[in-house]
Amino acid sequence: MSIKEIKVKGKTYQLPIFLPDATLGVVRGLDSEILEKIGVRGVVVNTYHLNDNPGTKILERFATLTKTPATKKSGIKNFMNFFGLVVSDSGGWQVFSLIKRHDEAGEISDEGVKFNIGGEKNRQQGVFTPEDSIRIQFAIGADILICLDDFTGVNDTEEKIKESAERTILWARRSKMEFEKIIKKRKLTANNRPLLFAVIQGGWSKKWRKYCAEELLKIGFDGYGYGGYMVNERGELDQEMSKYIAELIPDKFPKFALGVGKPWDIARCHQFGWDIFDCVLPTRDGRHQRLYRFKNNPNQKKFDFSDPNNYEFIYIARQKFSSDVKPIDNHCDCFTCQNYSRAYLHHLFKINDVLAHRLAVIHNLRVYNRVVESLG
Ligand SMILES: [Zn+2]
Known part of the structure; x- marks a missing residue:
């Protein structure tokens, strides 16, 4: 309790x-x-x-x-x-x-x-x-x-x-x-x-x-x-x-x-x-191109937030994301996922623009807040 x-x-x-x-x-x-x-x-x-x-x-x-x-x-x-x-x-x-x-x-x-x-x-x-x-x-x-x-x-x-x-x-x-x-x-x-x-x-x-x-x-x-x-x-x-x-x-x-x-x-x-x-993980990882992601839709009633198998990482610097039109996570309601693609984020990191850090950290922090909101 x-x-x-x-x-x-x-x-x-x-x-x-x-x-x-x-x-x-x-x-x-x-x-x-x-x-x-x-x-x-x-x-x-x-x-x-x-x-x-x-x-x-x-x-x-x-x-x-x-x-x-x-x-x-x-x-x-x-x-x-x-x-x-x-x-x-x-x-x-x-x-x-x-x-x-x-x-x-x-x-x-x-x-x-x-x-x-x-x-x-x-x-x-x-x-x-x-x-x-x-x-x-x-x-x-x-x-x-x-x-x-x-x-x-x-x-x-x-x-x-x-x-x-x-x-x-x-x-x-x-x-x-x-x-x-x-x-x-x-x-x-x-x-x-x-x-x-x-x-x-x-x-x-x-x-x-x-x-x-x-x-x-x-x-x-x-x-x-x-x-x-x-x-x-x-x-x-x-x-x-x-x-x-x-x-x-x-x-x-x-x-x-x-x-x-x-x-x-x-x-x-x-x-x-x-x-x-x-x-420090969500912000530090975001700046280092490591993005957190739920494997399935976390809005499902039975989704277990305490199971590490329900999460995965996207290493956005990988070449395969350079033409990926999808958001980081379809189920995410964050500003980044609502407005930008993986390809764009990949591009921003490649050209080393400050917006890359910002968009990545916004998403990671949203994942953390989803977890905490689910526990309330
Ligand atoms: Zn997101």
Whole structure:
């Protein structure tokens, strides 16, 4: 069982919901009008990147443009001209990735993530703490803020997993303290404050997942997320763990399956109780000429959205599509399929026109939204 809606800053959003990636405050190539037509009701923005560009000062300036209602008093929403649900991630993933890419570039300690990256001329040094993450997320103006967490690799030892779960709990506690401090300072109420979500870590260990969930529940958050890798070594959804973690969270809370996933995995995870999803796949795949397609008419009553065999990909760059007059999918109601052929899309990619990305991403996002709409 899962809840049907989420209320934040005076606005109600129906669940389940899929949030495409808008890293730098844009779903690349798409404006807010077409997002609405596709059925996109929310996005995920990136704390680390937005802090760099355009920077929180500019976003905070946009927050003052509209005094009321609370739904519009958001820097990122006014900046993007998008008034759906906006989630900011913690920024942790980006900092960790930077460290992993440059061997000697930093370390993770209880204090936060120490980084020391770049060359002589553009060296960046410092510590990214849980408190920093919360402060930046407030300045961005998202509806849902996520606590900085420490995650593990697929093959980490139990000792490493224990450390990561304990650090995640410590950071969540500090995040909540900072969150409450800012709420008090800004005199925000239950009706106009953002929500704060914590992320459950613990790698492959049920014992540490349980411990992490219980400790986070004791601290108390507005919602809970599934952290770390949700897939096994073969890249398939770990269904058992995904179900287990969903059951650790009481049903009155929103449950966010971070980074999930392929369309059929979204449908499966929803059966387990997850109701918020975000993933870079539909937009990234679209830009790389990979288009999602239902094999049969998804309007049929018995169509199973959780079966991977009901989907297929079209690699539009293949020569065979150069003269194909059909749309990507006859059953699709998206702007692209209603107006353009496979041949035209093939041509646009071949000549490298920006419209190619736009039309491909519109279609892929529509497929994802069809999946989520079928679950509601
Ligand atoms: Zn379409």
